[in-house]
Amino acid sequence: MMKTLPLLEARQVFKGFFGNPVLKGVDIALEPGRVHALLGENGAGKSTLINLLSGALRPDSGEIRVDGVPVSRFHPAAARAAGIAVVQQELSLTAELSIAENIGLGAFPRRFGLIDYAALSARASEVCELVGLTESLCTPVGDLSLGRRQMVEIAKALFRKPRVLILDEPTSSLSAHEAGILSRLIERLRGAGIALLYISHRLNEVQALCSHVTVLKDGVVTADQPLAGIDAQGLVRLMVGRDAGDLFPAWELPRRGEELIRLRGFSSGLARDVDFSASAGEIVGIGGLVGQGQEDFLLGLYGAMGSSAREAVIAGRSGPLKSVEAANAAGLAYVPADRKREGLVLPHSIASNLLLPSLGRIAKLGLRDRGAERNLVARLVKRLRIKGETSRPVQALSGGNQQKVALAKWLPLAPSVLLLNDPTRGVDIETKREIYLMLKSFAREGTLIILLSSDTPELVHLCDRVTVFGEGRAVATLPRELISEEAIVGAAMGINPKGSAP
Amino acid sequence: AANCIKGDRKAPYTVGWANIYSVPTWMKQTEGTITAEVEELKKSGLVKDLMITDAQGNAQTQIQQIQSMIDANVDAIIVIAGSSSALDRVISDACDKGIAVVNFDSLVDTDQVTAKINTDSNEWGATAAKWMVDQLGGKGKIIVMNGPAGISVSDDRRKGAQPVLDANPGLEIITETNTEYNAAPAQEAMTSLLFANAEIDGVLSLGGALSAGSVMAFDRQGRGQVPTTGENARQFLELWKEKGLKGWATMQPNWLGALAVYTAVQALEGKDVPAFVKVPLPVIDDTTIDTYLARAGQFPADGYIYSDYDKALFDKLLAQ
Amino acid sequence: MEQKAVSILKTALRNPPLLTLLLVALVWLAASLTLRGFGAYGHLRYLLELSAVIGIVAAGQTLVILMGGIDLSVGAIITVTAILLPLLSPSADPTGLSGLAIALAIATGIGFLNGAGAAYLRVPPIIMTLAMATFLQGLLVIVAGGSAVSVTNAAVLWLGQARPLGVPSGVMLWIAVSAVVLVIIHRTPLGARLLALGANPLASRLSGINVTRSMLVLYAMSGFFAGLAGILILGMNRQGYVGIGEPYLLTSIAAVVLGGTSILGGRGTYAGTIPGAILLVTTTALITVVNASPGWRSIMFGSLILALLLISGREGRR
Amino acid sequence: MAFLSRQNLFFSVQRRRNRGLNGLYIVVGLFLLAYAMLFPGLLGISGFSKFTQNWFPLALVTMAQALLMLNGGISLAIGPLVSLGAVIAATTMGGPLGPIGGLLAVAASGLLVGALIGVIVAQLRLPAIIVTLAGSFIIGGIALIILPRPGGFIPDWLSNLLAGNGPVAFGLLVLLLVCWKLFLATPLGLGIYAVGDNPVGAFRSGVPVDRVRVTAFALSGLLTALVGLFVAAQTGSGDPVIGTPFTLNSIAGAVLGGVGFLGGKGTMRGAICGSLLLSVMINVMFFLGFSPVTQYVAQGLIILAAVAIPELTSQWSRKP
């Protein structure tokens, strides 16, 4: 077979920020009908590379080629015109506009200068069907969950009928069901001759979908080869440069302490009439399809959302918590899923983000104690291996490191209950392992960990128990010996497992 | 009969008082004379009700409120205009409906009113300028302090002064200021001018609390006071006496409000009233200032010490 | 050596407060060289005295804006304080301090109500403070022009008129206020929290920041500082009148923004507001001495602000 | 089903936009009802025309402000720009340009001034609030130079047409709303929302961000200057400071109508409702015979309640 001409290439591109080189002579070539994986640790430069490929940034040196022709002064409009579409993880949606309007934004079909709503509706429902969006097209995007928004974003890219589609961690906020739809979609697009670039930290996905891989490490390409014949271990080795151990730490019998949470008939937001209890030292999973009230359950527990209960004992206090402050005082901490919106103050420095919850505690005579603060920040940065200078804004960190900051800021409070909402979203495999180890060690020290995750293997390997939600209710609680991906999915779909009813 | 009056309205009357802004002290004092007059007229069974609106300084709102008065079919509207031009149409509408419209202080352009009552702003400026010429012997450097730009009252006073100034080229206007009729901004502006000008022979201030601000600026910067014109603001009169400066003041009497109500009722009663009631400007100078200051206690500290008035005075003015 | 100068200049250019300060120095220098009397010690001192009033109002405004709010009631609070104070000063207290305390307590209370409305009723701060300004106008209709007498309160007059060691006491007050506000912003947990709140209220709330309490405290502070400014103006004019506070509403906001603080909150410092206030006062003074028609003056003033903004007020977004 | 939803996408999108406004609709509806009961003349052609005329300028400036706020901007120059429109109209319409030429001059100056501000804000990345504050002085100054005091000329027929006894103003408002709907159905129009809510995302999606911003400012300027023309026609002449109160009122109307400060949040219909509330409130308070003090307090309370009640009820209904 003749070698096909790449649709989009980067040749020996260099890119640095404020003198820090991020990409040092990177080559990549995207060919039609091929799903190309781009792997690398957090901060390896993947997002930067796709920003170059889509014209959002300009390389310091090197060139971008479209259809084999070098383009000078590449910019987003030119990239769009060349049929290059990017699904960034940072959404480009407008909350107040409807799904259809968002999908068409920037590429509306027109008639007499006006938006042709009929055509828009027709074409938008086509792409929505492709990505499995069943909501009415007139729903404002602000009403959708993060996962659904991600699907809108993908539909938006497809709407432009791209020749090259770049997906930056598209599955990190998707449920298993949505991820399934996406992978079937990718197969179809590949069949249609589209060149795909796929970035993900989930290696099983990469292996299932992709046929070629480029691995970035410290700004240089360490591998550019067909995927065939490389197993997960091999990929990890390429990414981190050494053999990787097991991703998940071995499960061990929890040392259960006193009961920290007991709820009867607990309701908050979508979560209705939930019975739930958990003790110190446990890791309790919360699973199910996305959007069944799991998040509202955590927020209600945390006092961030109005809640009611027939009976509630939380960390020794009776009655639901009324405010976040009360929750923090009781020893609860919450790490949100949407770190950019809910977890971090993006324009502020890493240090101020890390200090935010503990400001009051380390103040002396009402004034901040700079020395103590510096020590604390240094300790946290070291413990979680957060890369980057602590005076830089946290938005300049790569996604994984941002996540670490969102988690690390709670550690000084030594929380007795840690509520985690998808803590490994968009986090590379090494960091994931670190986070898992950390969670284990917290549990061992007697912290109760409640882990809501859309990554089912995580629940399977880490949790002592998994409570599965369906339509706002806790439909099943699986004990350790019954936890498996099938059982969790089954329970979520309403197939009653042999496990105890809650 | 007087303008606008059709003779179909019978006592007791409902009077609407369309104020542009009721918060400033001058307005409050004026409103005091209006309500006092209304109480008088109620006693004689001529007035039954007074409706007050406050346009909060917004001429557009004042139009709306006068429209509402028309809709409510009041018998008389007395009004201080928020803009000399903006109210023309709505006021003409009121006049067409046979409502007695009496306009005082800030006048409208239209003649479709029962009566306009005011002192003469041109004369105000001219007399002040003449006094200044006399004081300085026709030679010297002066600063002119004006009220806010774009307002007809301040423009008229300034215009009135111009011929006098033209006739006396020996008086050099160093510069002019435009500020609200308030002491603080006037003091601020004058202070800057004091530093920029080593030699200032007189301050031709054209109203409100501007003169008080100017005197305070001279005082705080340790400069000797110079001849200053002004208005009957209590603060200025007290400073004038206290600092012993050469002063001159006139006034826009607050009882113009009472006169307006009186005029409206007279017109409704079928009396002929002049279309323009010119109220002579009382002058306060070194010979009369003590009689004013003697009554100072009856007036608010940030208010205006107006001359006495009574029904006889009103009748005399209306008999012009 | 040269390199060092360049690098200092570079840091200055990236530091809005410093840049604004440099700008003030430049304008003062240029004006002193060209305009008679501008550079006199007395004049510069007077400029600082006027700036002190704006600076003190803007202290509260800075705090509130940093938190992502705004206070449109400062003008009305100033007026109310200036009008009420003479009525409140008991003649039994020769120092006048008790009257001062009462007036400040009222101003703080008004601010507190602003905060309560914004926090509990969830009314956008702009609407809450605007409504508050309207209420206060109503209050003024009742109290103004009544028995208000010229201020005889010794403490107030001292604040407005005295010059211990040749420095106006108003300026000293401003220095003290600046120190307190700078410490609050940069050295207390409250300061860090309000910046976080301004930049991302949701994340801040989930991080355990008590939004309600912060709002109450900060709007109360804004009321307090507005009241303090009201007292200072009263002392400088020896008499309050209705409308005395009006000019300070927009000026306080302008000083904050000229100092490089983001109007959206979350970024900035009072250190920029200080030169911002001086810059505004200086501009007004410069325009006053120019002999031109009111229209042209207004145009010059606007253009000067715009020009200064071009140099100092760049903002990344928006 | 798919067919149905396709046909109706535009309208279902429109319906969705009413979310969160029901509280305001009810409040405004109650006020209108109260007004009609206090003043039945409202239901007649002339009463309706007069009321809508007085509301019209505020409705338009609120639209102009909302347009900017939706796009993440704001303008403190609304008031002076109204004045500028008014003085240009009043000085040109009597001259060689004639009424049509005057109209074009007003429109062109509004577009130009707006576009200029837009370019400064978008290209130089300066905060809109202070650019427009500086702009307000410049624009106000120009208005004063063109017409130093109220005056000028507007042909009578134009005044009678726009502000006579026919509901022309209301018709224009409806027409403007249709135009806004049409504009929102263009890519540029929707871009206003996208740029306001998520400028980075909009840029990445291919929305010409800077062009959208400049367009928003230009259109807003056009609208504002035309309000000036209307005000001049309504009053029969020009006034260089008549617009001043519109600045704050336009912001109040928009925020009352649920338009957010950070951009992208809110709707034009909400903003117009907000301005209607501000306007009808004045008339209702008059007919209820409120004294100025009560007017101030009631006004504050109504504004607070209109925002707080919908917010609080939605809070409570969200709680389980």
Ligand SMILES: Nc1ncnc2c1ncn2[C@@H]1O[C@H](COP(=O)(O)OP(=O)(O)OP(=O)(O)O)[C@@H](O)[C@H]1O
């Ligand atoms: N605009 C910028 N300014 C400064 N530094 C930047 C900027 N953009 C990226 N960086 C730095 O470049 C490095 C590479 O970032 P990039 O986002 O490309 O990583 P990534 O491979 O996408 O990481 P992740 O897996 O977490 O998404 C990081 O260290 C980041 O801090």
Ligand SMILES: Nc1ncnc2c1ncn2[C@@H]1O[C@H](COP(=O)(O)OP(=O)(O)OP(=O)(O)O)[C@@H](O)[C@H]1O
């Ligand atoms: N203001 C900024 N300063 C410095 N760097 C920035 C800034 N804004 C964005 N960046 C960089 O731009 C890159 C792209 O942003 P993005 O949020 O997509 O990162 P990401 O690493 O892919 O994170 P995530 O995995 O959460 O999507 C980031 O890596 C970040 O380093």
Ligand SMILES: [Mg+2]
């Ligand atoms: Mg990335």
Ligand SMILES: [Mg+2]
């Ligand atoms: Mg990432």
